[in-house]
Amino acid sequence: MFDLDPRTLITILALGVVSVLTRSLFFISSSPWTLPRWAQRGLNYAPIAALAAVVVPEIVMAQGALITPWSDARVYATIAGLGWFYWKRGVLGTIVTGMAVYLPLHLGLGW
Amino acid sequence: MFFQKELRRQPEFWEGVREQSNVSVGIAAWGLMTGVAMVESGLSALEAVLMTLIVFAGSAQLAAVPMLVGGAPVWVIVAAAFCVNLRFVVFSAHLRPYMMHLPLWQRLVSGYVMVDLTYVFFTRRFPVPGTTPQERLSQQAYMMGNCAINYLAWMGASLVGIALSSAVPTAWGLGFAGILALVGVLASMASSGLRVVSAGVAGTAAVAAWALPLKLNIVVAIASAVAVCLVIEAMRPPRDPLGAHGV
Numbered sequence: 107m108f109d110l111d112p113r114t115l116i117t118i119l120a121l122g123v124v125s126v127l128t129r130s131l132f133f134i135s136s137s138p139w140t141l142p143r144w145a146q147r148g149l150n151y152a153p154i155a156a157l158a159a160v161v162v163p164e165i166v167m168a169q170g171a172l173i174t175p176w177s178d179a180r181v182y183a184t185i186a187g188l189g190w191f192y193w194k195r196g197v198l199g200t201i202v203t204g205m206a207v208y209l210p211l212h213l214g215l216g217w
Numbered sequence: 218m219f220f221q222k223e224l225r226r227q228p229e230f231w232e233g234v235r236e237q238s239n240v241s242v243g244i245a246a247w248g249l250m251t252g253v254a255m256v257e258s259g260l261s262a263l264e265a266v267l268m269t270l271i272v273f274a275g276s277a278q279l280a281a282v283p284m285l286v287g288g289a290p291v292w293v294i295v296a297a298a299f300c301v302n303l304r305f306v307v308f309s310a311h312l313r314p315y316m317m318h319l320p321l322w323q324r325l326v327s328g329y330v331m332v333d334l335t336y337v338f339f340t341r342r343f344p345v346p347g348t349t350p351q352e353r354l355s356q357q358a359y360m361m362g363n364c365a366i367n368y369l370a371w372m373g374a375s376l377v378g379i380a381l382s383s384a385v386p387t388a389w390g391l392g393f394a395g396i397l398a399l400v401g402v403l404a405s406m407a408s409s410g411l412r413v414v415s416a417g418v419a420g421t422a423a424v425a426a427w428a429l430p431l432k433l434n435i436v437v438a439i440a441s442a443v444a445v446c447l448v449i450e451a452m453r454p455p456r457d458p459l460g461a462h463g464v
Binding site: 113148191 | 240272274281285314321328411422444
């Protein structure tokens with residue numbers, strides 16, 4: 107339980123450096139520099155793209171393949187969650203509604 | 218930083234706290250399952266705690282643990298984590314104009330605590346970098362309120378997950394609550410036609426490029442969505458005097 111392999115410790119420290127470096131890469135140098143105009147415009151679309159790229163495969167894929175939607179709890183939970191969102195506009199309600207659909211289907215029916 | 222009193226006095230700090238609190242249940246469920254998964258994949262509890270506290274990157278941690286347990290060389294694991302984190306490099310390019318008035322150590326700490334959802338919330342709340350000292354202070358206050366809640370929810374739940382790893386099997390799928398939180402935020406961002414296009418292209422590309430190693434499908438998806446939106450933008454007649462910030 108309290109084992110700590112030195113190689114593991116070194117890896118963990120190195121991964122911490124990776125976290126700081128990747129998230130701050132463009133903050134490090136303070137010499138004047140701005141993104142080209144087209145890139146600045148393009149970045150307006152990056153946040154929603156990043157989110158969709160993380161989310162969509164988690165909903166429609168299992169073991170690296172598209173799922174058959176009619177027997178996967180995640181699809182129904184997402185539809186229910188989105189339904190709540192467009193009705194009431196709350197993210198917390200989206201989570202609760204989605205999980206209320208997901209857990210019975212997933213644990214009860216094994217979907 | 219969130220320990221600066223000056224920032225906590227700004228109303229924007231508490232606005233950031235409130236907005237992030239709405240999704241913190243999802244973040245916590247996700248953190249809980251990450252904690253459980255690290256121990257289930259073979260890390261000792263102490264190693265999992267150190268990894269949680271130091272690395273603070275769910276997807277990179279989950280990618281690194283099996284490699285670590287399987288005996289992969291350190292540099293390979295580091296390179297893999299770098300690729301999994303590449304989207305953050307895009308975020309840092311975007312956030313640079315918001316950050317450069319701060320001293321280096323504060324920029325590094327701010328970058329470290331800035332993850333997917335806090336980036337999304339921040340850029341949605343402040344589409345344009347502040348120009349006056351008060352605007353910058355307000356923006357930084359919002360960012361830190363937002364990041365503080367995210368950090369606490371994630372860390373607290375991850376540590377609980379490590380402690381309870383034998384009692385909460387990953388098979389329960391509680392981590393899906395984190396995805397539902399992202400779905401809600403995604404829906405709240407889809408406020409213009411081109412943003413919907415961006416989400417659609419990115420989601421499709423991320424599925425199509427799934428076979429790429431190291432979650433590079435996410436980078437491919439961001440690049441294709443941005444490219445498609447820029448092309449559409451260039452093709453349609455200019456009509457918005459606000460330019461990019463009106464979309």
